[in-house]
């Protein structure tokens with residue numbers, strides 16, 4: 001029996017902003033600290049469906065959890081793996097010290113999100129996207145104050161949250177080193193996931209001390225064959241002294257080794273190498289070329305789900321798009337510039353049955369009109385002066401079997417629209433200067449920031465093509481309308497080297513209207529991260545000056561508009577001799593607004 005008064009110590013909470021924020025969220029969820037915890041447990045069937053959905057993540061995690069279990073075997077704790085919603089997917093360990101209700105609550109199927117359980121290590125690690133220990137009375141619900149829990153979030157290579165590894169036990173089983181052990185396991189799991197994510201990619205694992213090779217501490221860099229960095233783990237960034245992944249030529253001393261040297265060394269079998277980093281440090285490395293997709297993770301790694309970070313409009317888009325994948329339905333993506341149209345198109349392709357084939361993007365606005373035709377449709381040998389001797393296949397043929405992404409389709413010249421329509425209808429293409437047609441089969445995704453219906457009305461866009469390309473139309477919301485902006489910002493910061501944003505800087509970002517949408521947001525954050533140097537937290541002072549000027553101008557404009565509207569209201573009132581209803585009617589606004597501004 002616990003004789004200790006288990007209550008939340010407000011002073012202690014105020015020392016930890018993360019716990020304080022978690023308790024505030026718990027209150028906002030309408031939870032009551034003193035009522036019995038209401039453990040939400042999924043049915044066996046629902047759980048099985050979820051486990052199947054997370055199969056890749058789950059299978060990669062099991063051996064890591066077993067190792068962790070051996071390390072903490074005598075601590076009478078339970079090790080838990082959850083998904084990104086706090087659903088327990090797997091649990092192992094000793095729970096004889098726990099009361100019956102907690103034994104049940106730590107079984108697969110239980111949900112430990114803050115929404116249901118208030119402040120707790122699993123839910124709070126997910127909400128805050130950081131490792132955290134929640135001990136005894138730090139829990140929001142009294143019922144959970146007999147527990148001590150430590151959780152570390154697991155991120156995929158593109159910084160999406162996959163779930164947490166958690167260790168929970170009776171509060172007397174608390175051990176200061178538990179969180180560090182879980183962090184090592186989390187790193188090991190993230191490395192395993194990274195190793196299984198990319199194909200046609202060069203993996204370089206390395207460490208300046210050879211004895212760390214093969215451990216969770218090794219750095220991992222992933223490049224495509226052109227030397228662009230696809231992903232890097234934290235240890236790699238740390239050893240490189242970099243905030244974000246960099247191209248091959250910036251990571252390594254190019255005079256010592258080129259990417260082609262390394263690729264030829266490891267095409268067939270992994271190669272053990274000694275390489276030189278850009279800063280002159282010699283490192284032990286193993287280079288591997290991965291050319292096959294890893295079936296285990298391909299199910300879990302839904303690229304569309306990665307984009308689903310909590311905005312309801314985006315969630316609906318993803319749900320609808322997922323349903324039409326593989327059905328040959330053309331998709332039209334509309335939305336402001338920088339709202340993520342191309343990213344969505346890529347995710348659609350990567351989740352589609354034709355993912356292993358090409359994704360070919362053509363920006364109809366950036367190619368000169370005279371070149372679009374040959375760029376898209378290709379040309380035969382000697383088709384025109386200056387044509388390559390071997391001819392050119394053109395983007396449509398390159399996309400055969402895969403996906404053709406026509407960005408800024410609204411900017412395509414009318415003459416080419418007719419030709420494109422013919423290709424789409426007849427499913428065959430005749431390159432310029434050729435008399436031979438080639439059958440083509442591909443998925444089509446188009447995007448535009450323009451109002452295509454208006455373009456049709458103005459005769460700038462062919463009506464028949466308009467109906468041909470929009471099997472399913474989805475409209476991405478602009479950043480200022482997104483309900484998940486704080487989460488997207490956190491994801492972006494994570495990819496930039498895990499800096500945090502001060503609450504003032506976050507508030508500023510949430511209130512700004514981001515005319516350049518994600519492209520502008522990313523640039524601002526990346527610049528701020530560089531300007532912040534070694535400082536862990538990004539603050540307003542680190543934001544670039546032009547951004548601060550834009551915010552100030554916005555603010556001025558808002559004030560100006562407010563002054564103008566107040567003046568208009570006052571003028572209308574005096575014109576209607578103080579009659580508020582008449583003034584409101586004349587201005588077409590509500591009486592309340594008139595009262596507020598008079």
Ligand SMILES: Nc1ncnc2c1ncn2[C@@H]1O[C@H](COP(=O)(O)OP(=O)(O)OP(=O)(O)O)[C@@H](O)[C@H]1O
Nearest residue numbers: 307336337338339340341342343344449488518519
């Ligand atoms: N949901 C998101 N989370 C994080 N970054 C994003 C997201 N959506 C887009 N971005 C980033 O914002 C930038 C612009 O995205 P993208 O090119 O997909 O936009 P777009 O709508 O196609 O722009 P445009 O109309 O100008 O071609 C890219 O760097 C992309 O990685």
